[in-house]
Amino acid sequence: MSRQLFKSTAIVSILTLLSRLLGFVRDMLIARLFGVDVATDAFFVAFKIPNFLRRLFTEGAFAHAFIPVLAEYQAQDDPAAVRQFLGKAAGLWAFVLLALTIVGVLAAPILIILLAPGFDWQGTRHELAVQMLQITFPYLLFIALVAFAGGILNAYQQFVVPALTPALLNISMIAAAIWLAPLLDEPVTALAWGVLMAGIAQLLLQTPALLKLGLLPRLQLDFHDAGVKRLFKRIVPAIFSVSVTQINLLLDTLIASFLTVGSVSWLYYSDRLVEFPQGLLGLALGTVILPQLAKHHAQDDPSAFSNSLDWGLRLVLLTGIPATIGLILLAEPMLATMFQYDEFTHTDVQLAGQSLKAYALGLLGFLMIKVLVPGFTARQDMSTPLRYGIIAMLVSLAGNVLALPFAHAGLALATSLGAIINALLLLIKLHQKRVYQPARGWRLFLLRVLLASTAMSASLYYLVDVEAWQDWHTSERILQLLKFIAIGMVIYATALLITGLRLRHLSVPHDKINNFLSS
Structure with missing residues (x-):
């Protein structure tokens, strides 16, 4: 069991490494070509929503609702029933997403006010952010359908294509920064167009793999199907449970918009570096373990279920502790190497380094959440991680208020504290319920x-x-x-x-x- 888990995790980690390296190239280009100013603050705020949605859907949150329901159909050993469920689920999912996309584009000015109220109304940052959000918001439609397709592939132990897909976002944005930006009156808007093009490319990449499995969904609209009802009843709590850290990062941006110009960008660049170990290990483990746990639960094998969790936690600590140390001790060197060119100054490195160290303190919490939440959602228990996620978010919000004297670094520290508390609550509950028994x-x-x-x-x-x-x-x-x-x-x-x-x-x-x- 653990041999297959390790092999699958390694595959996802390697492909995620490729995407993360391309992401660093992308961010180095943005820092070098656009610097830290009003325009980049506007882009990072506008990019927060599609990037947040990308993390929600393609980094496992949607899968926590989808894969356990799909596992029930797989256990019936009826391919026709599986295809029918996929067609109906995909049809309703696409319908909901299209409606949300239209609303989001029309409501972009309001969303920017909510996301970055510190941006002056009708000011340059606000207007630019609105324009770029209207360009990038349709990314929601494509990336959520990508998540649906990736969930199918992961459930059938096909991890390569879903793990490779995120790289297309970075490739598209790099191309836009190099070739499209010089042609536009406002160069930074090229990045927004790159995001939209990436969504289309990412969805198209899933098609051949689904056709090969014979599982490309034929869209049907059925509001009464029992399996679809179960799925949609679980989507919101599942997404929130897994993504409370991302919600806290979004709130960091909101509060940072009131702080010194550049605060949003400093948080963004430091978060990008913490994303690296999160993606290489946390995303890979969460992607691989969830289908395995759902299978063990459907087969009523509690021993194998507990062993999978134990294996994941050991791997988190084995790699997460040295990663935390590395991020703290090499914070400024990494930021200087990646971003300190042209418009990105030594002062920016020092200030981004403060928030990077603060985020690094919560890395173990971020990683453990990726392993522990599947221990609940694989058993279709959405309420417990949802409850603990709300507690963690409230702790982070209170911490944000108390940490305001430390500016943007205080916001990062509060987010880390919330992640650690969330992970501890999840671990204690799994042990109390005897779902997880340490080996x-x-x-x-x-x-x-x-x-x-x-x-x-x-x-x-x-x-x-x-x-x-x-x-x-x-x-x-x-x-x-x-x-x-x-x-x-x-x-x-x-x-x-x-x-x-x-x-x-x-x-x-x-x-x-x-x-x-x-x-």
Whole structure:
């Protein structure tokens, strides 16, 4: 079981890495070509909504409602019933999305007021943000249909195409920044057109894979189908449960619009770097584990269900702790290497570094949520993660108020606190319900990871000279950053080996993992 999980997770992680690297190229271009000013603040606010929707739908939130219902139909072993359900669900989904898209385009001025009330009414930032939101909002229609198609493919253990799809957004925006922007009176609007074109391309990419499976939905509009009713009853709580962190990030943007010009951009760039480990591990684990858990639940196999959760949590800690350390100790070097060119200054690096460190403190919480929420939604329990998500959001909101003296970095810290509390509540509840029973050997496993992390932290703290990055050119910055990342990884891996942990044990049957870790 864990061997297949590890293989699937690795595939999704590698393809996600490609998308994230392209995302960094995209952001480096934006920082270099457009800088940090009124226009970029306007774009990042307008982009928040389609980017938020992309995270909601393509990064697993929709799947939490969809895959468990689809698993019930799969368990019936009736392909005709599966195709009928998919056609009716897709038809109603497309109808709802089209209506929301029309409303969103018409209501763009109001949405910008709600999302960034600090933008002056009828001011340049407000007008630009409205214009770009009207261009990008139809992305909702395409990306939500992409999520529907990706959910089908993931349920049938087809992970490659859905994991590759996000790269098209970055490719489209890079092309728009390079070739379209110089042709427009307001160059930054080219990025908005790039987002719209990406949505169309992402949807088209799903079609061949669905045709190969014989599962390309034939749209039907049926408001009374029992399976479709169950699906749509669960969509809103499922999306909220998984995406409360993204909602908090959206609220960060809202509050940041009242702060110093550039605050929205500093938060954006720091969030982008935290997205990297979230995508490589959190997204990959959530994508792979959910269908597995739904299958175990449908087969009434609680032992396998618990083992899958245990495997996911071990992998989160094994990779998440060193990733957190790396983000904190290399915050300014990473920002300087990626973004400090032309209009993006050393001051921008320092200020974005503050919020990056604050977001990094919540990384383990962000990652654990991706593993723990499926423990509820796979059993079609939407109410518990929804309740805890609301608690976490209220904690973050209260933290935002208390942290205002720390400006944009305080907003990031409050979001991290909310994620940690959310993860702890989910973990405690799963254990109380005996849905998750920790396997043997956790104390020794944690000791090994913490010793290795301490060795890595001490080495990077001693070796890295943050101020030196200002004296280096682009190639030197890249080489130095890669060098210190490699040093950190080698020290961490070596320390794990010395303490007795072997990575191959993550891909063997779970009972052998237990025996090894308890030795």
